[in-house]
Amino acid sequence: MDLRLTAEELTFRDELRSWLGANVPKDWDQWREKPMEESFAYLRAWQQKLHEGRWAAVSWPKEYGGRSATLMQQAIFWEEMARVDAPPMANSLGLGLIGPTIIACGTEGQKKRYIPKILSAEEIWCQGFSEPNAGSDLAGLQTEARSDGDHYVVNGQKVWTSYGWVGDWCELVVRTDASAAKHKGLTVLLVDMKSPGVEVRPLRQMTGESEFNELFFRDVRVPVANVLGEVNDGWNVAISTLMYERGSYGARLHLIFKRYITRLIELAWTTRRNGRPVAEDPIIRQKLAQCSAEIEIMRFNQMRAFSRITATGVPGPEGSIQKIFWSELNQRLQQVAQELLGSYGQLLGGDPHAIDKGIWSYGYLRTRGNTIEAGTSEVQRNIIGHFVLGLPRSY
Amino acid sequence: MQFGLNESQEFLKDSARKFFAGECPSAEMRRLMETDTGYDAALWSKLTDQGYTGIIFPEAVGGVGLGKVELMLLMEEAGRALLPGPFFSTVVLTGSVLESVARSESKKKYLEPICKGESRATVAILESSANWNPDSIELTAVSGKLTGEKLFVADAAIADFIVVLARNGVFVVDSKARGLEISPMFSMDLARKLYAVEFSNTPAEKIGDAAGLARAFDVATAALAAELVGGMQRTLEITVEYAKTRKQFGKPIGMFQAVQHQCADMYLETESSRSAVYYAGWALEENAPDAATAVSIAKMYASDAGRTVGNRGIQIHGGMGFTWENDIHLYYRRAKASETAFGDATFHRERIASMVVGSGGVTAKSA
Numbered sequence: 001m002d003l004r005l006t007a008e009e010l011t012f013r014d015e016l017r018s019w020l021g022a023n024v025p026k027d028w029d030q031w032r033e034k035p036m037e038e039s040f041a042y043l044r045a046w047q048q049k050l051h052e053g054r055w056a057a058v059s060w061p062k063e064y065g066g067r068s069a070t071l072m073q074q075a076i077f078w079e080e081m082a083r084v085d086a087p088p089m090a091n092s093l094g095l096g097l098i099g100p101t102i103i104a105c106g107t108e109g110q111k112k113r114y115i116p117k118i119l120s121a122e123e124i125w126c127q128g129f130s131e132p133n134a135g136s137d138l139a140g141l142q143t144e145a146r147s148d149g150d151h152y153v154v155n156g157q158k159v160w161t162s163y164g165w166v167g168d169w170c171e172l173v174v175r176t177d178a179s180a181a182k183h184k185g186l187t188v189l190l191v192d193m194k195s196p197g198v199e200v201r202p203l204r205q206m207t208g209e210s211e212f213n214e215l216f217f218r219d220v221r222v223p224v225a226n227v228l229g230e231v232n233d234g235w236n237v238a239i240s241t242l243m244y245e246r247g248s249y250g251a252r253l254h255l256i257f258k259r260y261i262t263r264l265i266e267l268a269w270t271t272r273r274n275g276r277p278v279a280e281d282p283i284i285r286q287k288l289a290q291c292s293a294e295i296e297i298m299r300f301n302q303m304r305a306f307s308r309i310t311a312t313g314v315p316g317p318e319g320s321i322q323k324i325f326w327s328e329l330n331q332r333l334q335q336v337a338q339e340l341l342g343s344y345g346q347l348l349g350g351d352p353h354a355i356d357k358g359i360w361s362y363g364y365l366r367t368r369g370n371t372i373e374a375g376t377s378e379v380q381r382n383i384i385g386h387f388v389l390g391l392p393r394s395y
Numbered sequence: 396m397q398f399g400l401n402e403s404q405e406f407l408k409d410s411a412r413k414f415f416a417g418e419c420p421s422a423e424m425r426r427l428m429e430t431d432t433g434y435d436a437a438l439w440s441k442l443t444d445q446g447y448t449g450i451i452f453p454e455a456v457g458g459v460g461l462g463k464v465e466l467m468l469l470m471e472e473a474g475r476a477l478l479p480g481p482f483f484s485t486v487v488l489t490g491s492v493l494e495s496v497a498r499s500e501s502k503k504k505y506l507e508p509i510c511k512g513e514s515r516a517t518v519a520i521l522e523s524s525a526n527w528n529p530d531s532i533e534l535t536a537v538s539g540k541l542t543g544e545k546l547f548v549a550d551a552a553i554a555d556f557i558v559v560l561a562r563n564g565v566f567v568v569d570s571k572a573r574g575l576e577i578s579p580m581f582s583m584d585l586a587r588k589l590y591a592v593e594f595s596n597t598p599a600e601k602i603g604d605a606a607g608l609a610r611a612f613d614v615a616t617a618a619l620a621a622e623l624v625g626g627m628q629r630t631l632e633i634t635v636e637y638a639k640t641r642k643q644f645g646k647p648i649g650m651f652q653a654v655q656h657q658c659a660d661m662y663l664e665t666e667s668s669r670s671a672v673y674y675a676g677w678a679l680e681e682n683a684p685d686a687a688t689a690v691s692i693a694k695m696y697a698s699d700a701g702r703t704v705g706n707r708g709i710q711i712h713g714g715m716g717f718t719w720e721n722d723i724h725l726y727y728r729r730a731k732a733s734e735t736a737f738g739d740a741t742f743h744r745e746r747i748a749s750m751v752v753g754s755g756g757v758t759a760k761s762a
Contacts, residue, residue: 001397001398001399001400001401001404001464001673001677002396002397002401003396003397003398003674003677003681004396005396006396009396072396261751265751265752265753268752269753279752279753280754282745285744285745285748285752286741286744286745286748288748288751288752289695289744289745289747289748289751289752290695290744292747292751293671293691293692293695293696293744293747294696296671296674296689296692297667297670297671297692297696300398300667300670300671300673300674301666301667301670303396303398303670304398304399304666304669304670304673306398307396307397307398307399308399311399321662321663321666321667324659324663325663325667378652378656380659381652381655381656381659381660382652382655382656382659384658384659384662384663385649385652385655385656385658385659386655388659388662389635389658389659389662390635390639391635391638391639391647391649391650391655391658392639392646392647392649392650393650394650394651394652394655395652
């Protein structure tokens with residue numbers, strides 16, 4: 001056990017630090033609050049800049065434009081990005097999830113065709129996984145693809161699609177064999193979102209924003225060459241994408257949460273109640289300490305999991321404790337913020353009395369989604385129960 | 396950066412597990428638990444032969460010179476076996492206090508026999524206030540004599556000497572000294588005995604000042620958290636095994652999500668405690684600036700998790716979990732004792748708050 005950075009990790013960090021020092025945009029604050037429709041060109045330009053510095057996809061193999069970064073280096077990357085408060089990248093699903101899946105399961109032709117434009121943010125990717133009747137039970141999805149010569153004809157509906165409104169391509173899971181067992185008849189298609197018959201509608205969520213879309217497919221023709229992996233092996237392809245999702249999600253959160261707690265501690269000193277700063281209220285102190293401690297434990301868990309993954313090569317089911325841990329912690333953190341701010345906690349961004357432009361009322365609502373998106377806490381507990389502890393499958 | 400065990404650490408953990416499984420299986424643990432002191436001379440000499448009694452102390456005093464991470468691993472395995480007797484009191488607690496407080500001649504006199512397995516010892520800390528903050532200590536030595544009472548002193552009846560924390564320094568009292576009365580306190584953890592220790596004009600030898608105590612307390616606190624992790628691990632193993640084999644409604648109960656999800660939470664709580672404990676061990680070993688915070692994080696989390704894992708484990712066992720014959724309540728008892736020892740979660744949250752939130756209008760940042 002040695003938690004110091006190795007010489008290689010230090011070199012990586014220092015190179016990144018100096019690159020970010022010279023290149024990170026200084027005007028992100030003016031864009032941060034705007035709807036993504038307005039800031040998207042800005043985020044695309046930022047990703048292009050990262051790509052020029054070969055920093056857009058550090059985890060990818062060198063031959064595909066990455067740096068073959070180790071997991072620790074990836075963690076360093078996200079920490080450094082959070083440290084300088086860098087904007088997110090435009091093509092975050094393409095870089096984080098879909099690109100790695102294409103690299104792992106795609107043909108040489110597919111890799112040549114799609115990978116460079118994922119990196120450069122010329123083509124934005126979205127994921128067509130969940131359906132109105134297939135959420136946690138993803139394998140029960142009904143969107144069908146009928147074979148028609150050298151094409152598939154796709155009909156169905158997808159929901160909770162991030163970046164659907166701006167997506168050029170979609171990693172779409174469809175049913176190609178209705179007679180097979182539900183996990184066995186699925187196939188992953190790479191679908192051009194400009195194909196005739198694709199319709200994208202905004203889905204308004206409880207925060208009032210529309211981060212997600214609904215996708216409708218009506219007789220959409222997709223060339224057979226766009227099958228990713230093998231026909232009827234789509235479940236394994238999709239699972240490998242989800243494993244990347246759960247594995248890499250948490251890496252950037254430590255500093256973001258730390259920034260929240262640091263701000264809450266400042267607010268605890270400036271907010272007075274009963275004639276003293278809230279920071280002197282023993283109950284609030286207990287809760288702030290609990291959150292601070294759990295933020296550190298989240299990081300310790302992560303570093304341990306990374307060390308284990310480094311030894312075995314692929315992200316494993318241990319990722320599930322990370323997902324439960326960060327999502328539930330984020331909810332607790334937001335609840336502490338509400339208790340600390342009292343009546344002010346409920347004020348929305350537009351209100352002149354709102355604290356921090358309403359980020360705390362927003363966070364309180366938004367974090368309800370954390371224990372649902374990317375696999376509900378219940379699904380994560382099923383994964384731990386069955387795959388980690390070896391208990392019989394419960395569903 | 397590598398947050399996993401290296402080869403020699405894996406070896407130590409593995410051999411400790413095998414050692415405790417062989418020398419202190421459940422039946423032996425229960426036998427010792429029923430004795431007055433929980434001490435067994437033969438087991439102690441085997442612990443000594445393994446080098447465990449000198450694990451973290453320098454070779455100059457007869458120790459093995461391993462690090463704090465290794466101590467965490469050993470304590471984790473001792474906790475998994477619910478090792479009865481004065482190992483924690485003697486080696487971890489007294490040893491650490493002597494190492495960081497005693498002058499070199501006292502170290503030779505008291506620490507060396509501990510490392511060599513020749514002495515059992517303990518540290519008398521709490522008084523009637525039962526406050527784990529050493530500033531609350533009132534007992535004061537007057538002309539080399541102590542008069543007063545210490546409570547919750549682990550393993551005092553088997554100790555050859557007792558290290559006593561007083562307002563004006565750290566003292567050693569020999570077990571045969573006059574004016575020393577040791578009486579058992581009947582408490583929940585049957586495998587770690589507690590005593591009230593009364594001094595009446597008892598001669599005491601001063602071995603140092605309280606300056607180094609914080610460090611020694613941090614080592615002991617982290618080690619106790621590590622022991623809790625071992626108890627959680629065993630509780631999890633027993634419970635998962637039961638959930639796989641116990642059938643109701645024609646199915647293993649582990650198939651029901653109400654049961655399975657509790658097992659998943661036990662796993663999350665155990666692993667998270669373990670991560671925090673390993674980090675604390677590393678931070679102590681490296682004298683990292685956040686070592687004290689890391690210790691409080693580990694003890695805070697493991698104190699709560701130890702109890703919660705036990706709650707879940709007993710519940711999943713149903714009626715079997717409520718029987719004397721099932722070992723799970725023995726771990727549950729230890730978890731409660733260890734939860735309060737060296738400060739419970741509330742105590743450590745306030746300690747974390749004093750470091751990260753600050754106090755009296757001075758934030759940690761500006762301090």
